[in-house]
Amino acid sequence: MTWRSRVLAALAALIATTTVGAGTGAAETTGSRGFLPAVDREVQFDVDGTTTYATVHVPAHRAGHRMAAALLLPGSGPTDRDGNQPPVLTPSTLALITDALGGDGVMTLRFDKYGTGQTGLGQYRGNPGRIDMAAFTRQAAAAYGALREQPEADPHALLIVGHSEGALRALLVAPIVRPEPVGLALLAPQDQRLLDTLDRQLAALIDQDVAAGRLTEAQGEANRNGISRAIADFRAGRPVDTSGIVPTIATLLNSLFGPLNTRYIRTDDAVYPPDAARKLHPGTRVTVTCGTADTNVPCWTTPPLVSALADAHTSGPGLKILPDLDHFLHPAGTPANDKTLAPAALQALHDFTRPWRRD
Structure with a gap:
């Protein structure tokens, strides 16, 4: 798919009480040392009259252990819980991030936002023109609540990881949820209006x-x-x-x-991302990535956001410049639908999770 086609397709599609579902059963039995295998389970939660469908990934862990838990937020347009816009754009960005975080012992929740996957448009089906930025933010905040209520989640180690527009939404969600997240990973973030x-x-x-x-x-x-x-x-x-x-x-x-x-x-255009960044709680661990081959969010647009994070007295890895990586965290020239994350992107995630990494 050409650069022109990808941009036009993505931009043109900009609109378009937690209940735990049945798990796979894999975590119901323990090994000889009480070690539970990794498991994916389907969950759902209601917000504004719409049921949202999601997947929770729980890494292998010792029985009874509470672990860091990250909400994953997708980019713009009809991007589903895996980070795809099927059938055209399927890089599986969020599914790959799930795997990377799981390897560090961080559980995740990712969901089908409005207009995607199993969730669809929900209450907006009859009039999709009513949907706005606040609706997506409320949905993401409800997803954070669903993650917080998972039995394996450590309520003192809740994180948000957002890609592209999802990173902007992470900035909007963080100040309004409780407890506030202790860490945010802003990957190739929307950093301008x-x-x-x-x-x-x-x-x-x-x-x-x-x-x-x-x-x-x-x-x-x-x-x-x-x-x-x-x-x-x-x-x-x-x-x-x-x-x-x-x-x-x-x-x-x-x-x-x-x-x-x-x-x-x-x-959406009413939000200036650096202004949202200044509302983060002091001490929040934050990483920001920019790929030098990212033509969607080039590195030269990043400084105002990074400065705003400093104004908010956030901590953590800060800005990570990823040489020769594109918007989907691939090496430059890699097909958009390639289902891998570049080593530099994986390292940025590992650096972010260091305080919560499984021994």
């Missing part, structure tokens, strides 16, 4: 068209100006005119700024 990110990404696509000779320099400048103007008009509540913009990008903007997506786009 949504429409600033969109403007930059679409300008990069135009630059590629100019470099490839598909547009002249003058056409490129006109398109970049047209995109910025359309975004400014949307933010100001004025009619959006996409005439003169290349058709694929004009179609994307018309979709994002149409009635189905307007509420969500406005409420």
Whole structure:
């Protein structure tokens, strides 16, 4: 899938009481030393009139041992509990993070957010245009509560790990849940306002068209100006005119700024990630990753977020620059659907979990 197709597909799809389900039974018997094998179990929880479906992974552990527990939050668009947008984009980012954290003895919960997987749109099915950023945040907070109530979870060692937009949501969830998480891993985080990110990404696509000779320099400048103007008009509540913009990008903007997506786009764009970061509890252990080959969230956009985390007096590994890694934590040039995490990304996760790592 081309870079252009991946960006357009992902961005165009931006909208679209805990009950423990039956486990596999593998954890019901212990070994000769009381050591329980790893197990996945399906759970569900209700929030705002919708049942959300999730998977809890419990690593192998000694019977009765409480362990660190991490909520995993997916990126933008219809990204499901495994970090996939089937059938097109299936890197399994969150499933791979589950495996990495499990190897360190950290249990996880990952869930199908609104518009994905088994959860679907729930109460928003009849009118998906009503969904907004706050709804996704409430759903994630309820997922955190479901994780906290798992019998193996240590309530004093609750973590949140978010990828891309999921990292922004981690910043929004952390101050409103109790107990507050003791650690956050912000992986390739959304670190600018949504429409600033969109403007930059679409300008990069135009630059590629100019470099490839598909547009002249003058056409490129006109398109970049047209995109910025359309975004400014949307933010100001004025009619959006996409005439003169290349058709694929004009179609994307018309979709994002149409009635189905307007509420969500406005409420996401209203959040400036560094402002959210300043609300974290002092001492929270935080790691931030940026891949030098990440064209979605390039490293040069990261400093305001990192500075805000310092203002909040967070601790921990801090910024981890991942040489030659892309947005999906792959080495540059790796197919987007490759189901591996690069060693540097795995090391960043291991460094983050160091205080809670299983002996």
